[in-house]
Amino acid sequence: MRRPNSHRTETDLTRRALMRLLFAVPVAGLPLAASARPARAEIAPLPAPDVTAASVFVQDASAGVPLMEMNADERRPPSSITKIVTAQVVTDNAELDEVVVVDAADLATVEESQMGLFAGDTLTVQQLLEGALIPSGNDAARTLARFVGDKLLGGQAGDPIPRFVDEMNAYVASLELENTSFANAEGLDDPNQYSSARDLAILGARVMRNKAISSIVSQPTLDVTSVGVEVRTYLGFEGAPLPNSNRLLEGGPEAMADVHGLKTGTTPDGGANLIVAKWSPGGNRIIAVVMGSAIEYGADGLIVPDSDRRYDDMRAILAEVEASFAWVDPNDDDALPGLSDELAAWQVELRNSSAIVMPTAINQPVRYQLELVAPADGETLAGRVLFLAGSELLAERPLTFR
Numbered sequence: 001m002r003r004p005n006s007h008r009t010e011t012d013l014t015r016r017a018l019m020r021l022l023f024a025v026p027v028a029g030l031p032l033a034a035s036a037r038p039a040r041a042e043i044a045p046l047p048a049p050d051v052t053a054a055s056v057f058v059q060d061a062s063a064g065v066p067l068m069e070m071n072a073d074e075r076r077p078p079s080s081i082t083k084i085v086t087a088q089v090v091t092d093n094a095e096l097d098e099v100v101v102v103d104a105a106d107l108a109t110v111e112e113s114q115m116g117l118f119a120g121d122t123l124t125v126q127q128l129l130e131g132a133l134i135p136s137g138n139d140a141a142r143t144l145a146r147f148v149g150d151k152l153l154g155g156q157a158g159d160p161i162p163r164f165v166d167e168m169n170a171y172v173a174s175l176e177l178e179n180t181s182f183a184n185a186e187g188l189d190d191p192n193q194y195s196s197a198r199d200l201a202i203l204g205a206r207v208m209r210n211k212a213i214s215s216i217v218s219q220p221t222l223d224v225t226s227v228g229v230e231v232r233t234y235l236g237f238e239g240a241p242l243p244n245s246n247r248l249l250e251g252g253p254e255a256m257a258d259v260h261g262l263k264t265g266t267t268p269d270g271g272a273n274l275i276v277a278k279w280s281p282g283g284n285r286i287i288a289v290v291m292g293s294a295i296e297y298g299a300d301g302l303i304v305p306d307s308d309r310r311y312d313d314m315r316a317i318l319a320e321v322e323a324s325f326a327w328v329d330p331n332d333d334d335a336l337p338g339l340s341d342e343l344a345a346w347q348v349e350l351r352n353s354s355a356i357v358m359p360t361a362i363n364q365p366v367r368y369q370l371e372l373v374a375p376a377d378g379e380t381l382a383g384r385v386l387f388l389a390g391s392e393l394l395a396e397r398p399l400t401f402r
Helices: 010-024 079-093 125-133 138-153 160-174 197-207 211-217 310-324 339-345
Strands: 055-060 065-070 099-101 122-124 259-267 271-279 285-293 325-328 348-350 356-359 366-373 382-389 392-401
Touching: 055 197, 055 310, 065 197, 065 310, 079 125, 079 138, 079 160, 079 197, 079 211, 079 259, 079 271, 099 138, 122 125, 125 138, 125 211, 138 160, 197 259, 197 271, 197 285, 211 259, 271 310, 285 310, 310 325, 339 348, 356 392, 366 392
Parallel strands: none
Antiparallel strands: 055 065, 055 285, 099 122, 259 271, 271 285, 325 356, 348 392, 366 382, 382 392
């Protein structure tokens, strides 16, 4: 026999009273568990507009809704977008204030994007992450892979770089991403180095939850001085701070409003790649990916000026998305009158209060229905809110006690 709870709080008693009321008295507009479930609205991802990209994927990461796709599962070289996974593995296995000495083998060739490291320079893990993610330094990425790979070896013999790459592949395997594989940490072309637009969007959404990474990829420039006796400051063209390779970032030369990350990638085999994190008009985080946009290389191996079309592609994609969808804030009393009062009366709140995604073609006001369900143990109240346009279900959100 279950022992009576002598420490039941006033809130517990109120919840039990609410359950008794709910299941004893029908509540207007409040469907019970046995109610007929409305049909879910068909929110099909948009086709991509006329762009040069070979593959496209856009998702509302806050609401978990795909918004646009084209060849989204096609395997392609991810180039330097690889470095977002490099950064994730680094932050999982090293402290940001650890000190690292650069090795000659870490340095970049003249054709590679780089931070500008010299052998013997001493930097923190934080500084090297900034160098890998802001100017997309291959030298910084290799230095981090060697340093963390050595930690992962734990004193055992072996090459630290392959050990680090193994950890990158273990990370994507843990996310069940079947179209992603890595052969190096910096993003150089390799037959075993590939990803897809959909997989990169999933990875981008994950790393943006990492405060260290999301803070770095939002910075338009890098101004950093090494912590060793060399006291070296790493600068870009004509002594200016190193610019972020993502030109759409707020503060960048081609800035778009509300873009707060993420990463570029460019190689001869992969073309011009870009993953962007942007706030939607409703405040949700949008992750958008283009892979294989047009770009030209000259005989010297360098990019031909004004040949890069990834930014034009991304602007066209995001404009189409924002014209085709609306975002409804569930906390907005004007958009959903009465919802906040009902939630307060039942002492519950939305577990996810991100905006509801709605195709503009539906052209119906959004309404809601509450479903409160007493589980078998009779101790707690569970439930959800259904958000509908007409008779079609747009989204459902679980409820939790306040």
